[in-house]
Amino acid sequence: MTxxxxxxxxxxxxxxxxxxxxxTAEPVGSKAICEKYMPGISSATVRNEMAALTExxxxxxxxxxxxxxxxxxxxxxxxxxxxxxGDISDxxxxxxxxxxxxxxxxxxxxxxxxxxxxxxxxxxxxxTTMPCYSNNxxxxxxxxxxxxxxxxxxxxxxxxxxxxxxxxxxxxxDEIDLSRISSVLNRRFSNLSVDRITLPVLLSxxxxxxxxxxxxxxxxxxxxxxxxxxxxxxxxxxxxxxxLDYPEFCDTDTAKAIFSILDDKDExxxxxxxxxNSDSIVRTFIGNENKNPHLRNSAMVIGNYxxxxxxxxxxxxxxxxxxxxxxxxxxxxxxTLSLNAVLEESFRNNADIMRKLLGxx
Amino acid sequence: MTxxxxxxxxxxxxxxxxxxxxxTAEPVGSKAICEKYMPGISSATVRNEMAALTExxxxxxxxxxxxxxxxxxxxxxxxxxxxxxGDISDxxxxxxxxxxxxxxxxxxxxxxxxxxxxxxxxxxxxxTTMPCYSNNxxxxxxxxxxxxxxxxxxxxxxxxxxxxxxxxxxxxxDEIDLSRISSVLNRRFSNLSVDRITLPVLLSxxxxxxxxxxxxxxxxxxxxxxxxxxxxxxxxxxxxxxxLDYPEFCDTDTAKAIFSILDDKDExxxxxxxxxNSDSIVRTFIGNENKNPHLRNSAMVIGNYxxxxxxxxxxxxxxxxxxxxxxxxxxxxxxTLSLNAVLEESFRNNADIMRKLLGxx
DNA sequence: GTTAGCACTCGTAAACAACAAGTGCTAAAA
DNA sequence: TTTTAGCACTTGTTGTTTACGAGTGCTAAC
Numbered sequence: 119m120t121x122x123x124x125x126x127x128x129x130x131x132x133x134x135x136x137x138x139x140x141x142t143a144e145p146v147g148s149k150a151i152c153e154k155y156m157p158g159i160s161s162a163t164v165r166n167e168m169a170a171l172t173e174x175x176x177x178x179x180x181x182x183x184x185x186x187x188x189x190x191x192x193x194x195x196x197x198x199x200x201x202x203x204g205d206i207s208d209x210x211x212x213x214x215x216x217x218x219x220x221x222x223x224x225x226x227x228x229x230x231x232x233x234x235x236x237x238x239x240x241x242x243x244x245x246t247t248m249p250c251y252s253n254n255x256x257x258x259x260x261x262x263x264x265x266x267x268x269x270x271x272x273x274x275x276x277x278x279x280x281x282x283x284x285x286x287x288x289x290x291x292d293e294i295d296l297s298r299i300s301s302v303l304n305r306r307f308s309n310l311s312v313d314r315i316t317l318p319v320l321l322s323x324x325x326x327x328x329x330x331x332x333x334x335x336x337x338x339x340x341x342x343x344x345x346x347x348x349x350x351x352x353x354x355x356x357x358x359x360x361x362l363d364y365p366e367f368c369d370t371d372t373a374k375a376i377f378s379i380l381d382d383k384d385e386x387x388x389x390x391x392x393x394x395n396s397d398s399i400v401r402t403f404i405g406n407e408n409k410n411p412h413l414r415n416s417a418m419v420i421g422n423y424x425x426x427x428x429x430x431x432x433x434x435x436x437x438x439x440x441x442x443x444x445x446x447x448x449x450x451x452x453x454t455l456s457l458n459a460v461l462e463e464s465f466r467n468n469a470d471i472m473r474k475l476l477g478x479x
Numbered sequence: 480m481t482x483x484x485x486x487x488x489x490x491x492x493x494x495x496x497x498x499x500x501x502x503t504a505e506p507v508g509s510k511a512i513c514e515k516y517m518p519g520i521s522s523a524t525v526r527n528e529m530a531a532l533t534e535x536x537x538x539x540x541x542x543x544x545x546x547x548x549x550x551x552x553x554x555x556x557x558x559x560x561x562x563x564x565g566d567i568s569d570x571x572x573x574x575x576x577x578x579x580x581x582x583x584x585x586x587x588x589x590x591x592x593x594x595x596x597x598x599x600x601x602x603x604x605x606x607t608t609m610p611c612y613s614n615n616x617x618x619x620x621x622x623x624x625x626x627x628x629x630x631x632x633x634x635x636x637x638x639x640x641x642x643x644x645x646x647x648x649x650x651x652x653d654e655i656d657l658s659r660i661s662s663v664l665n666r667r668f669s670n671l672s673v674d675r676i677t678l679p680v681l682l683s684x685x686x687x688x689x690x691x692x693x694x695x696x697x698x699x700x701x702x703x704x705x706x707x708x709x710x711x712x713x714x715x716x717x718x719x720x721x722x723l724d725y726p727e728f729c730d731t732d733t734a735k736a737i738f739s740i741l742d743d744k745d746e747x748x749x750x751x752x753x754x755x756n757s758d759s760i761v762r763t764f765i766g767n768e769n770k771n772p773h774l775r776n777s778a779m780v781i782g783n784y785x786x787x788x789x790x791x792x793x794x795x796x797x798x799x800x801x802x803x804x805x806x807x808x809x810x811x812x813x814x815t816l817s818l819n820a821v822l823e824e825s826f827r828n829n830a831d832i833m834r835k836l837l838g839x840x
Numbered sequence: 841g842t843t844a845g846c847a848c849t850c851g852t853a854a855a856c857a858a859c860a861a862g863t864g865c866t867a868a869a870a
Numbered sequence: 871t872t873t874t875a876g877c878a879c880t881t882g883t884t885g886t887t888t889a890c891g892a893g894t895g896c897t898a899a900c
Binding site for chain 1: 891893894895
Binding site for chain 2: 224257260262264265268270272274278279280281282283284286343356357358359361362363368370373374377378380381464
């Protein structure tokens with residue numbers, strides 16, 4: 119074994135194989151490489167180098183008489199190598215700007231538009247988590263009467279998030295009842311972080327609301343569910359049918375594996391959750407790097423978006439491991455950065471909000 | 480041609496073919512029929528009858544040497560024939576009851592649970608539209624201050640639906656501003672139907688809010704969007720991966736056609752909209768009866784749910800035309816009826832709400 | 841270290857035969 | 871008139887064989 123080290127030429131050949139395979143989805147042979155990528159050297163030389171690359175685990179051969187395909191290690195090496203050199207086209211640049219322009223009156227709508235645009239630009243399925251407010255602090259509760267037997271609970275957090283639900287009671291409740299409940303809630307729970315308001319914590323005010331009788335338990339449960347739902351962010355999937363555009367996903371079993379995951383919102387939330395505070399703009403997971411074994415033939419590129427300097431959600435594309443990494447990562451990086459800039463801009467408008475957001479950390 | 484009429488025996492044979500085909504997904508031959516379904520007569524006789532059924536258009540043969548498969552006309556005849564005789568198992572009965580039990584504090588959550596349960600019971604993908612409130616009357620608007628630069632708009636309708644969105648303004652706004660705006664809105668728009676509040680209608684109050692300057696147009700646009708979103712019901716898809724369990728959908732093109740439709744919420748809303756007030760509990764669309772040509776190889780079974788006697792949303796399953804109609808329709812009928820009973824129950828609790836709902840028509 | 845040459849492997853496509861399932865038709869039986 | 875047995879015919883499926891081609895690894899010469 120003359121070499122188990124990754125020389126410059128071997129790396130060149132590896133990257134050529136990867137790029138050719140990404141393009142064609144077919145195993146790449148030595149001849150194709152030296153014709154298209156390495157005009158100076160012969161196919162025999164390439165073959166020798168390919169044998170070394172195979173031994174080192176960067177490429178694999180499906181069977182003896184076929185060409186080589188990149189292994190996960192190969193892809194990982196390729197992705198790590200291309201730093202921030204990814205450029206996106208002027209047209210894509212315009213698309214990003216157009217999507218993000220306009221006032222951010224409604225965050226959810228903006229994120230849906232971004233999701234759709236990314237799916238179109240990358241030709242991949244996009245999974246987006248809507249903002250999660252679990253570590254926001256409660257500003258106050260408001261109870262709005264709908265009619266004698268129903269009221270709406272509105273929860274306002276310090277960073278300006280509002281959530282409401284309607285509660286139907288079997289008992290008549292008037293404005294005085296409602297304001298009594300809300301004053302109890304506000305006295306006890308305002309300024310608390312959303313994820314601190316658990317069922318036991320809520321039950322501690324049971325006595326103060328005791329005169330509502332048998333209504334109190336379901337009422338508290340309802341309040342708990344409302345607050346709890348602020349921490350469980352919605353998941354939006356865009357362009358699911360694009361999965362079937364890739365030959366490696368056309369096999370029924372593989373397709374079913376992917377769609378099963380897309381069916382399972384909880385699993386998606388888990389997969390997109392960023393445990394570590396990575397310093398790169400987007401994270402890439404190739405094959406078995408994914409936590410879910412059903413994604414062992416897939417790759418994910420995830421970008422996080424922030425509000426008030428804190429990550430509150432993610433946007434992610436899923437495709438085959440044979441992904442156009444340079445293009446997709448460049449697009450995801452650009453979109454993520456632009457989105458974060460827009461969000462920061464629209465939440466920085468005034469120092470007041472900013473202060474609250476920071477105090478909210 | 481001795482007969483172009485559908486005799487009792489021919490119908491029997493037709494239904495036998497359909498049931499066998501639903502079970503096996505393979506063309507059905509004369510021999511299989513007379514062995515399993517018509518022990519009294521010979522295969523030659525069945526062949527003669529099958530020739531007649533073919534001529535009448537109830538069945539088709541993919542090629543000369545294959546058996547017969549039902550045509551759309553055949554399926555339609557079959558579905559029309561089985562009236563309400565569909566029975567569901569005790570286990571399914573229990574599942575329905577379990578899903579619908581518990582207090583209906585949150586309609587959306589209940590519908591999601593129903594959707595998931597139907598998808599599991601029928602082994603089909605389920606598409607559910609959340610309630611659409613476009614013909615509800617506005618009860619009132621409330622503006623809740625979030626901070627100096629943001630407020631929440633809460634819209635309450637007479638049937639108790641509440642919707643909110645947060646508006647960020649580049650200008651400081653205090654409680655007095657907010658109450659001025661809300662009083663204008665309430666004076667002019669309360670008691671109007673949601674779908675009557677169009678942009679031109681909203682612009683008619685422009686003068687009354689003129690002193691908010693350049694804020695007024697985006698503010699009115701925001702209000703419009705909020706109200707408008709109450710008429711555009713959300714669509715929830717459950718069990719999408721089940722599509723791939725059916726051999727007829729495993730072909731890439733067909734699968735892609737289905738998933739494209741599932742990607743397109745607007746199209747789904749359109750497909751589920753019930754134009755006529757059908758008297759049957761569920762509606763069935765077979766093949767080309769569907770409005771979307773991509774569903775020409777699919778069948779849909781749709782059930783509507785009502786609040787206050789008015790249809791506000793639908794639940795629908797999609798599968799191949801080779802659908803287990805009797806089972807699926809029975810389950811859908813049962814679930815739809817039970818759901819509507821629960822909804823009526825929970826909205827009838829008191830005469831007050833009932834009166835308002837009826838007055839809201 | 842590089843390369844030409846060559847034997848070897850192995851998947852793919854084409855051609856062909858055997859087969860099985862199912863049909864339509866005819867003529868006899870009921 | 872209806873039913874049925876029998877049979878020739880059609881056609882998709884399966885399996886086998888063959889040829890081919892793409893690609894490899896190895897050796898020996900450059």
